[in-house]
Amino acid sequence: MKIRNVAIGLVFSVFAASSLASSGLAGQPAPDFALKSSSGENLRLSEYRGDVVMINFWATWCGPCRQEMPLLDELYSRYQRVGFSLLGVNIDDDSRRAMDMINELGVSFPVLFDASKEVSRLYKVDAMPVTVIVDREGNVRHIHQGYKPGYEQKYLDEIRSLLRE
């Protein structure tokens, strides 16, 4: 019985450690960055201070990203006027493919190109997609790795709660 308990404890601690490693940025100030956007202008994260900002890392070869992006666009259209911003960060080497996908999906939120992967490294992106939610003070509050149907409800709850703060 004791051995079983120890084994369960070990399994839990390994899970806890792995989730901590992936969300190491949670609670920390969001690392600042500036990237060129799909509209041609440069955007800097720190200039969105005061807004709740969602940073969504995606790639054209990622299926769940394609599934998630129209849903994120809905969130953006709905909450943009009450202080919510969404920055899509594309990590493809060739930004033309990303532009094609943006046009195909018809997303309206700004998409930034991180071809050199500098920003992805800053945010320790090791899965695709990765969604980071930053509060009005500029601190990372939530990190989601991957996408499964139903995650959009979590995003909605978190955004609404941060907008109320």
Added chain:
Amino acid sequence: MTRKLFISLTAGLVLALGTAAIAQDAAPMDADAAMADAMAADADVAESRNEFRQLDQDVQSLKKEVLDLNRDLFLLEEELLFPANSQVAFFISMDVGEYFGLDSVSLKIDGKEVANYLYTEREVGALLRGGVQRVHMANLKTGDHELVAIFTGKGPHTRDYRRGATMNFNKGIGAKYLELEITDRVQKQQPEFVIKEWE
């Protein structure tokens, strides 16, 4: 009967006087011992007080030595890592900006890229309003160095524009400040990129 009373009174008196005499002899002996004990105790207290004082002094001097060492190490570390003499700072400023819309600046010192800065619309606006931005700070050893600054943006007629400016400078003793200035050359209707040293 009277005789018996007299004898018993005398015996009582003798006994009382004897006891008093014994008590009188004993009293000085007890006081001496107590005094000796007290003196010994005082000496012990004084000795331990001295020892404490000595220990306290030792601790204080050790503490001072540690503080001195800490200060020396701090100064040494600062001198090694951030020596004021090797400091070089690079600033960006813009004047007018009619012929050039700044997008990014890349700095190379002695062939090595040290900074790459992307400007947002607000940052360009701040530069145009007279702001000066410290784009990079480095530690360089004394001697000759080469600075290459590459500016990208929109040139006249909103065409993509990329220009470089090079400057060889000598790093002597003391901090050095270099300003990369973007100005308009009205005669040629072209932007001009100048690197100058602050005196």
